[in-house]
Amino acid sequence: MVTETSTRPAGAIQRATIRDVAARAGVSVTTASRALNGTGRMSEETRLRVQQVAKDLDYRPNSMARGLVQQRSFTLGLLTDDTYGRFTLPVAAGLSSAMTDRGVSVFLSAGEKEPKRMQLNLRAMEEKRVDGLVITGKRIDRCLPVDVSSLGMPVVYVYSECPDGGIGFVPDDFNAAKMATEHLIKLGRRKIAHITGMSTFKAAHLRKAGWHAALEEHGLAPFGEALFDNWTEAHGYAAAFQLFDAAADRPDAIFCGNDQIARGVVDAFAQLGIKVPDDVAIVGFDNWEVFAKATRPPLTTVDMGLTCLGKSAGLALLDMIEGKPIEAGLRQLPCRLVVRQSCGGEASE
Amino acid sequence: MVTETSTRPAGAIQRATIRDVAARAGVSVTTASRALNGTGRMSEETRLRVQQVAKDLDYRPNSMARGLVQQRSFTLGLLTDDTYGRFTLPVAAGLSSAMTDRGVSVFLSAGEKEPKRMQLNLRAMEEKRVDGLVITGKRIDRCLPVDVSSLGMPVVYVYSECPDGGIGFVPDDFNAAKMATEHLIKLGRRKIAHITGMSTFKAAHLRKAGWHAALEEHGLAPFGEALFDNWTEAHGYAAAFQLFDAAADRPDAIFCGNDQIARGVVDAFAQLGIKVPDDVAIVGFDNWEVFAKATRPPLTTVDMGLTCLGKSAGLALLDMIEGKPIEAGLRQLPCRLVVRQSCGGEASE
Numbered sequence: 051m052v053t054e055t056s057t058r059p060a061g062a063i064q065r066a067t068i069r070d071v072a073a074r075a076g077v078s079v080t081t082a083s084r085a086l087n088g089t090g091r092m093s094e095e096t097r098l099r100v101q102q103v104a105k106d107l108d109y110r111p112n113s114m115a116r117g118l119v120q121q122r123s124f125t126l127g128l129l130t131d132d133t134y135g136r137f138t139l140p141v142a143a144g145l146s147s148a149m150t151d152r153g154v155s156v157f158l159s160a161g162e163k164e165p166k167r168m169q170l171n172l173r174a175m176e177e178k179r180v181d182g183l184v185i186t187g188k189r190i191d192r193c194l195p196v197d198v199s200s201l202g203m204p205v206v207y208v209y210s211e212c213p214d215g216g217i218g219f220v221p222d223d224f225n226a227a228k229m230a231t232e233h234l235i236k237l238g239r240r241k242i243a244h245i246t247g248m249s250t251f252k253a254a255h256l257r258k259a260g261w262h263a264a265l266e267e268h269g270l271a272p273f274g275e276a277l278f279d280n281w282t283e284a285h286g287y288a289a290a291f292q293l294f295d296a297a298a299d300r301p302d303a304i305f306c307g308n309d310q311i312a313r314g315v316v317d318a319f320a321q322l323g324i325k326v327p328d329d330v331a332i333v334g335f336d337n338w339e340v341f342a343k344a345t346r347p348p349l350t351t352v353d354m355g356l357t358c359l360g361k362s363a364g365l366a367l368l369d370m371i372e373g374k375p376i377e378a379g380l381r382q383l384p385c386r387l388v389v390r391q392s393c394g395g396e397a398s399e
Numbered sequence: 400m401v402t403e404t405s406t407r408p409a410g411a412i413q414r415a416t417i418r419d420v421a422a423r424a425g426v427s428v429t430t431a432s433r434a435l436n437g438t439g440r441m442s443e444e445t446r447l448r449v450q451q452v453a454k455d456l457d458y459r460p461n462s463m464a465r466g467l468v469q470q471r472s473f474t475l476g477l478l479t480d481d482t483y484g485r486f487t488l489p490v491a492a493g494l495s496s497a498m499t500d501r502g503v504s505v506f507l508s509a510g511e512k513e514p515k516r517m518q519l520n521l522r523a524m525e526e527k528r529v530d531g532l533v534i535t536g537k538r539i540d541r542c543l544p545v546d547v548s549s550l551g552m553p554v555v556y557v558y559s560e561c562p563d564g565g566i567g568f569v570p571d572d573f574n575a576a577k578m579a580t581e582h583l584i585k586l587g588r589r590k591i592a593h594i595t596g597m598s599t600f601k602a603a604h605l606r607k608a609g610w611h612a613a614l615e616e617h618g619l620a621p622f623g624e625a626l627f628d629n630w631t632e633a634h635g636y637a638a639a640f641q642l643f644d645a646a647a648d649r650p651d652a653i654f655c656g657n658d659q660i661a662r663g664v665v666d667a668f669a670q671l672g673i674k675v676p677d678d679v680a681i682v683g684f685d686n687w688e689v690f691a692k693a694t695r696p697p698l699t700t701v702d703m704g705l706t707c708l709g710k711s712a713g714l715a716l717l718d719m720i721e722g723k724p725i726e727a728g729l730r731q732l733p734c735r736l737v738v739r740q741s742c743g744g745e746a747s748e
Contacts, residue, residue: 125506143509157506
């Protein structure tokens with residue numbers, strides 16, 4: 051497969067500099083720079099000549115030099131411990147897209163788990179003089195093991211714990227869970243159980259509270275205790291057997307803490323001959339499409355809008371960098387219910 | 400939740416500059432710089448004094464300034480169209496980790512699908528003067544819709560098509576499929592079918608060829624034609640029914656083109672009362688753990704080593720940036736078989 055040898059040394063292709071443009075246009079470097087930035091006073095003829103020369107020479111401004119002048123690098127850092135990207139890549143995509151529109155680039159530091167190495171990455175970003183930092187991760191109640199206190203730059207937290215006085219963006223788990231449960235109630239379900247993830251996760255408690263609140267508002271009692279365990283199919287699978295083996299009384303709906311749990315529940319029901327949604331309606335959480343769409347039947351589920359979280363965080367960070375006043379605190383952004391076939395009723399997709 | 404107002408203007412915290420260090424240490428800027436870089440000739444006492452002052456002032460070198468001097472920015476760009484990160488985040492994690500060790504940071508441009516916006520991102524990276532570019536994506540036979548011909552910087556391709564004369568890194572699909580099939584043969588299986596993804600994907604053909612080659616080497620005939628369709632559970636599920644409905648003769652093993660297909664096959668068998676691995680052994684591809692581990696039983700599957708691909712590509716790119724000669728062509732890196740319970744035999748995890 052190896053066919054030829056390429057020996058392109060560093061910097062072999064030399065870009066035209068502002069000096070080259072100035073020389074060719076017969077003006078000073080200052081005038082050339084002002085002509086290209088649209089600042090300063092000069093004849094229209096001079097400005098146009100400089101711009102034409104810049105175009106002819108394929109001159110591109112050096113943003114490192116621009117950064118030194120403006121005391122800004124027009125870069126942000128993104129720090130995460132999410133190696134498989136379930137949460138981080140949608141966040142990063144939203145961030146990166148919104149920043150590109152504003153001429154800002156994003157450094158990624160991904161997949162480090164050791165605090166020491168993560169701190170090293172942070173230091174590297176600092177040396178690159180990033181203008182600000184986005185910290186994200188895999189859960190809303192943990193912060194990455196890095197010390198940002200002496201950073202001297204604005205920081206925002208997305209899908210991560212937000213320290214006191216910090217600025218954070220998370221999905222509104224409570225209201226999303228409430229909305230999911232209300233969807234089941236509207237479809238006529240009255241005995242709604244809840245199977246969810248680990249009780250050490252704040253998200254699990256917020257979602258449980260939303261389930262409770264919706265039931266209470268409609269004068270309904272929760273169907274049994276919430277069943278906490280791993281965020282896995284295996285848990286959903288085992289919990290479904292438990293619910294239907296033990297109880298004489300059976301739920302007519304289950305709100306699940308994530309799509310993997312919901313998938314496990316649906317698979318257990320297939321084995322038990324229980325029909326979804328006819329006998330039991332199921333709602334998931336995450337809208338992780340490879341799971342939600344592949345479940346038989348496809349899952350109605352909550353989409354946390356991670357891309358939008360990334361975008362919002364990036365825009366807030368830019369405001370901070372530009373010195374605009376911005377209120378500290380945690381922003382809980384609304385989620386969206388994606389209606390498929392696991393609850394009956396009319397599917398929207 | 401909003402509790403206080405933070406109004407940190409841009410640049411409010413002023414970092415000590417090399418000038419501050421020089422002034423405090425009573426030396427010239429040049430001497431201070433040399434003392435910190437470990438270059439130049441001076442007394443050990445002077446060098447130590449400058450270093451102590453730099454420490455006292457919490458001086459950190461400005462890599463933008465360093466970049467201007469050395470004509471390097473010590474940054475790379477990573478361009479991808481993989482929004483959900485299945486392939487890209489492991490690649491990015493391997494790249495980012497290896498680069499951090501070498502003082503190089505990685506700009507991420509993720510999730511843009513429109514060629515126009517992707518080109519815009521590329522232009523932004525160019526303006527940031529990245530030293531090199533990593534292009535990655537979701538399949539080995541497509542290149543991102545960007546024009547890198549006039550970039551004037553080294554480029555490597557990872558999990559992407561590699562143009563003629565380019566330098567690319569992909570998993571060795573052919574030999575991985577051969578290894579997976581040989582695993583089944585070693586366990587005594589003789590009638591090995593193949594269910595795989597879309598026939599428009601090069602990876603599907605390479606994996607099919609590996610399956611064929613292993614069978615041929617052992618004097619075995621393929622069990623029917625390879626069944627191509629979507630890379631989904633739904634395809635695996637339907638294909639499993641097809642295989643067991645139609646044929647009087649039945650396979651004793653199925654090598655699947657990815658883990659989602661394998662999952663669909665196993666689920667269909669559960670419904671048909673066919674035992675995995677006793678009646679039919681199953682191998683998947685991808686080692687996407689949320690699928691592979693959640694399948695009942697957990698899947699034996701191929702791990703493509705995406706993190707390692709990212710690291711290897713990064714190191715090659717650094718060599719190119721430093722002007723070292725490097726052979727053009729496509730590198731096919733070996734994959735690893737992860738043995739779980741879906742084939743019988745002894746599981747390694």
